[in-house]
Amino acid sequence: MALKIELLRGFAAVARSGNLSDAAGILGRTPSAVSMMLKQLETHLGEPLFETDRKNRLTALGAFVLEQAERELQQYDTMVKAIEGYAKATHGHVRIATVPSVAGTVMPLVFSRHISDFEHVDIELRDMDSISVLHELSRERIDIGIATLGQNSSGLHSQHLLSDAFGVICTRNHPLAQQRGKIDWDMLRDERLIANSLSAGINAEPSRILHDKALLKAQNLTSIMAMVRAEIGVTILPEMAARAANAPELVFCQLADSRATRQIHLLRKTDTALSPAARLLEKHILTCAAELTEGGLS
CATH class of the missing domain: 1.10.10.10 (Winged helix-like DNA-binding domain superfamily/Winged helix DNA-binding domain)
Structure with a gap:
């Protein structure tokens, strides 16, 4: 025997x-x-x-x-x-990639509240743009992705995480900062726009015209904010990106156009089952994102 x-x-x-x-x-x-x-x-x-x-x-x-x-x-x-x-999700390894704005807002809230749930879990967190997140998911190099959906999103399970409205970023003494209410595209006609990859994705004709005229383009958030702070021009960013930049001397003025909103999704491979630890982390991300949305991002 x-x-x-x-x-x-x-x-x-x-x-x-x-x-x-x-x-x-x-x-x-x-x-x-x-x-x-x-x-x-x-x-x-x-x-x-x-x-x-x-x-x-x-x-x-x-x-x-x-x-x-x-x-x-x-x-x-x-x-x-x-x-x-x-x-029981107390051990394991979870790889997550997210757009920087979520990495700087939602994820700190998740870990500050729930880090004790993952004392023996190896968590790898990377921030990157949406295209890179989708690429990493397709190569199975990450377990969870947080990004905006694009053309290369086949084979992915998506769950809406939050909506993020675009707004104009300017200095506090800028005339736009003194406006009451939201900003119309016409108000930006004579402004020097510092274009970026996020604002270029707004699906609205006035936005495309504005970006076609822009002579300044920057991709790095630190560089963008530095140019706005130096009063070189104004830029357009999602509210969460502006919040993650932590620039209290600058002002976020929401755009009036309802199309100027990006949708951020929680993503994973359709044919791949998440580990218990990854499922628990996914649950906490959804809860914290919902609380941030309900409480207002400003």
Whole structure:
């Protein structure tokens, strides 16, 4: 018959305690049940494991079996703990890529509230643009993606995370900052626009005309904000991107055009099941994003 781990655990308990009664208490079994386990093990091996019936002196075989059993029991218990931890989302590895604005707003809220849920989980967080997020998902280099959907989104499961309205970013002393209400495209006709890849994606004809005339283009958020701060021009960014930039000396003025909104989705491969830890992280992301949206991003 196969040598069962329970028999080794029972023998090790007796060998450590030196008697059946104490071993039975450790194992939560009766002394007679522990005695039966020892007999089964000795029958399987064909040799006695103890010198006497008092169970306080090991034979040479008993000493060898105890040495091997303790090593195997430790490895077995470690394996069981790892399996159970993975199943309960307390162990594992989660790779997530997100657009920078979510990385700077939603994710800090998620981890500040729920980091204790992931004490033994290896979490890799990267921020990148939406195209790169979709690319990494298609190559299965990440488990969870947070981005705007594009043409290369086939084979992905998407769940709407939040809507992010675009607005004009300018200095506090800029005339646009003194306007009451939202900004119309006509108000930007004579402004020097610092274009960027996010604002270029707004699906509205006035926006395309404005971007076609723009002589300044920048991709890095730090560079964009620095130019606005220097009063070189104004830029158009989603509210979360402006918030993540943490520039209190600048003002976010929302655009009036309802088309000037980007939709951010929580993404994963359709044919790939998430680990328990990844599912738990996904749940926390959805909850925190909903709270931010309900509470207002400004």
